[in-house]
Amino acid sequence: MIILKIGGSVITRKEEDEPTIDHENLKRIAGEIAESTHQKLIVVHGAGSYGHPLAKKYAIGDEIRNKEDLERKMMGFSLTQQSVKELNGLVTEHLRREGTLSVSIQPSSFILTENKRIKRAEIALIKRYLELGFVPVIYGDVVLDENEHIQMAVLSGDQIIKFLAENLHAKRVILATDVDGIYNKNPKKYSDAHLIETVSSLEQMETGEETNTDVTGGMGGKVSELLELLELKIESEIINANTEGNIRKALNGENVTGTRIKK
């Protein structure tokens, strides 16, 4: 089973404050997935401009100060949940149109976190969809949190892949984003940044500065999730989804420029 994460930076215009889809990329990527020869596949996608600006505006995941603050955050939760669901609708639709039997899975309806980390999830359902031959499509969402001081949290697609890979024993984990992989420093800011082909610890890179306003941790957040997977002996790779053919090749097991997270 392969888990493919498509970054919000790839299918949305992440620098926009308003939800903006990148139709061209989404159509091409859906085509590449349909053309590949994978067997069991789960697609996880980020929220990009459909999630982060709203989650930030309503400070979801921050401590609740009083009743008014709770009500405001609940409004933000409701708005964010609807917005990312709309993006998910577009993703599943494109996948289906290009020939993949996709099925939409809404995290806020089956995942619960505690202090922003997944605590419980109805994983048997996803197993069943996979066994039937569906391609489940899961995404970054807002979810209920068991910490009474926050009640609600933002759940990143990156945390979801870690959880699914661990619990469904994924054979391969592929992260597709808008850069070639992990660099020693942000390649969008420093022209002399160089790509690191193999990463086995956080010390190998600087992740402090992000170009995108990601409320869930940007590249640093991704690498920590993937390093946790590595502890469980699950290796992963980061590739550039903006390079045509990369997703198809990676799904087919061909070599693609990128970063491998392995010992």
Ligand code: ADP
């Ligand atoms: P996605 O939306 O695809 O999940 P993010 O926007 O969260 O991706 O993270 C990817 C971005 O992280 C890149 O566009 C890049 O600007 C930034 N970044 C920061 N530091 C690094 C680094 N050391 N290596 C690669 N990318 C980095």
